[in-house]
Amino acid sequence: MNRVIIFDTTLRDGEQAPGFSMNTMEKLEMARQLARLNVDVVEAGFPISSDEDFEATREVARQVGTLEGAPIVCGLSRVGLADIDRCWEAVKYARRPRIHTFVATSDIHLKYKLRKTRAEVLKAAVDAVKHARAYCADVEFSPEDASRSDFEYMCDVLEAVIDAGATTINIPDTVGYAIPQEWGERIARIRQRVKNVDKAVLSVHCHNDLGQAVANSLVAIMNGARQVECTINGIGERAGNASLEEIVMSLRTRKDFFGIDTQVKTEEIFRASRLLSHITGVHVQPNKAVVGENAFAHEAGIHQDGVLKEKLTYEIMRPQDIGRSSNKLVMGKHSGRHALAARLKDLGFELEGAELDKAFKKFKDLADKKKEVYDDDLIAIVQDEMTHVLETYTLDYLHVISGTSIVPSATIRLSKEGQVFQDSGVGDGPVDAALNAIDAVTGLKGRLLDYQLRAITGGKDAIGEVSVKVDFDGTVVTGKGASTDVIEASARAYVNALNRAVHPVALRVKESGP
Numbered sequence: 129m130n131r132v133i134i135f136d137t138t139l140r141d142g143e144q145a146p147g148f149s150m151n152t153m154e155k156l157e158m159a160r161q162l163a164r165l166n167v168d169v170v171e172a173g174f175p176i177s178s179d180e181d182f183e184a185t186r187e188v189a190r191q192v193g194t195l196e197g198a199p200i201v202c203g204l205s206r207v208g209l210a211d212i213d214r215c216w217e218a219v220k221y222a223r224r225p226r227i228h229t230f231v232a233t234s235d236i237h238l239k240y241k242l243r244k245t246r247a248e249v250l251k252a253a254v255d256a257v258k259h260a261r262a263y264c265a266d267v268e269f270s271p272e273d274a275s276r277s278d279f280e281y282m283c284d285v286l287e288a289v290i291d292a293g294a295t296t297i298n299i300p301d302t303v304g305y306a307i308p309q310e311w312g313e314r315i316a317r318i319r320q321r322v323k324n325v326d327k328a329v330l331s332v333h334c335h336n337d338l339g340q341a342v343a344n345s346l347v348a349i350m351n352g353a354r355q356v357e358c359t360i361n362g363i364g365e366r367a368g369n370a371s372l373e374e375i376v377m378s379l380r381t382r383k384d385f386f387g388i389d390t391q392v393k394t395e396e397i398f399r400a401s402r403l404l405s406h407i408t409g410v411h412v413q414p415n416k417a418v419v420g421e422n423a424f425a426h427e428a429g430i431h432q433d434g435v436l437k438e439k440l441t442y443e444i445m446r447p448q449d450i451g452r453s454s455n456k457l458v459m460g461k462h463s464g465r466h467a468l469a470a471r472l473k474d475l476g477f478e479l480e481g482a483e484l485d486k487a488f489k490k491f492k493d494l495a496d497k498k499k500e501v502y503d504d505d506l507i508a509i510v511q512d513e514m515t516h517v518l519e520t521y522t523l524d525y526l527h528v529i530s531g532t533s534i535v536p537s538a539t540i541r542l543s544k545e546g547q548v549f550q551d552s553g554v555g556d557g558p559v560d561a562a563l564n565a566i567d568a569v570t571g572l573k574g575r576l577l578d579y580q581l582r583a584i585t586g587g588k589d590a591i592g593e594v595s596v597k598v599d600f601d602g603t604v605v606t607g608k609g610a611s612t613d614v615i616e617a618s619a620r621a622y623v624n625a626l627n628r629a630v631h632p633v634a635l636r637v638k639e640s641g642p
């Protein structure tokens with residue numbers, strides 16, 4: 129097969145990392161974008177791990193996995209038969225469901241974690257695959273901690289699970305321990321040693337603890353792997369997983385070298401990256417390959433000179449290849465609703481009815497405040513609308529007094545279920561005062577753990593996007609808010625977090641599918 133299967137695990141391995149959790153609606157939003165990106169497989173969750181994860185996996189299977197041309201929807205399960213039953217209950221709605229079952233094969237894990245013998249683990253793996261195959265024709269098996277597993281024993285397990293019906297065997301570098309050359313050799317040796325290896329797709333799943341995840345994934349492809357597991361922005365346990373955008377663009381840009389490609393629609397990469405950052409509130413570093421803010425910025429004079437003369441001098445990919453907008457000046461305050469809808473459609477957001485009305489109102493407000501409205505401003509407006517949180521509290525009014533020689537104070541009015549509540553607060557600065565005023569209104573004391581402010585576009589009148597992480601009495605939540613006024617953006621982000629704390633799982637899931 130001259131194509132690599134892209135298995136995206138942003139919603140499972142990525143989401144399980146601290147600070148990246150997503151509710152059902154957010155996972156659905158992300159899954160829709162992964163479908164637009166045209167990944168082959170979406171691993172939507174680990175259904176036995178919690179009711180929320182079960183529900184999110186099920187809804188991705190129902191609402192995204194049933195669409196025309198939808199990706200395979202996969203759920204993770206340990207080898208316990210009850211895990212597999214639960215996993216099947218969640219993924220069975222998809223047109224093309226997959227059960228992914230795993231058990232560790234390294235002696236370290238067998239001795240200290242599982243407290244089982246090699247023979248017991250081999251039997252459990254075979255039983256699990258047989259059990260999963262009774263439900264589903266598409267079953268993946270992973271020998272966890274493969275890079276530190278005894279090679280012969282791991283190959284015995286792989287051979288046995290393929291005989292039991294596994295259709296994909298995935299080799300994880302669970303702790304990010306492998307070095308490219310040895311990892312490539314290990315994959316090549318598996319292909320020689322496992323007799324029935326041709327009956328399954330060979331896959332890898334690389335973690336980034338030593339910064340080798342993408343290199344290890346690529347070297348595995350060079351040695352015969354035909355599926356790679358990866359995540360948007362490389363999110364995942366600890367230092368993360370292999371980054372999808374880096375693998376895909378390496379294969380695309382260096383097709384001359386690899387001679388192999390994926391079916392990913394690369395023009396959707398940037399939007400996927402931005403959506404994930406927006407949902408999780410975690411932005412990628414500016415110098416991140418492919419999707420970082422500076423990935424296409426040429427600062428040095430000599431580079432700029434070269435690029436102006438001929439882009440090929442310093443540019444190996446074009447921003448439009450990953451769907452980075454030219455950030456054009458799009459519209460002014462006289463632009464109408466149709467023009468907005470059309471521009472949003474070009475940017476990949478199809479809004480109509482009440483959603484479009486809301487976005488249009490926000491656009492008009494913004495155009496009144498800001499002379500120039502750019503594509504990125506529009507994206508911020510729309511993504512703000514798409515923040516799926518039940519709005520128990522809404523911000524009605526904010527008044528702040530601040531300066532160099534007075535104690536900053538703020539008055540806040542919030543509405544809740546038709547009633548309006550007002551209070552005030554003081555603080556170190558205007559943001560602190562506004563957040564204290566919100567606490568005074570709600571009677572809930574939030575502890576701000578993280579605060580990030582980012583200008584969406586350049587200029588003094590840029591929209592500021594604020595992401596916060598707040599601890600409300602042991603419930604840690606994130607929140608986002610955007611405005612041309614950074615104090616308002618901060619208050620909105622805090623109220624957004626507050627709404628998540630009072631409704632930890634936003635259940636606005638449409639009942640659809642079988």
Ligand code: KIV
Pocket residue numbers: 141204230270272273298300301302303333335
């Ligand atoms: O890192 C790992 O080993 C995993 C497996 C479940 C594939 O995430």
Ligand code: ZN
Pocket residue numbers: 141300302333335365
């Ligand atoms: Zn992993």
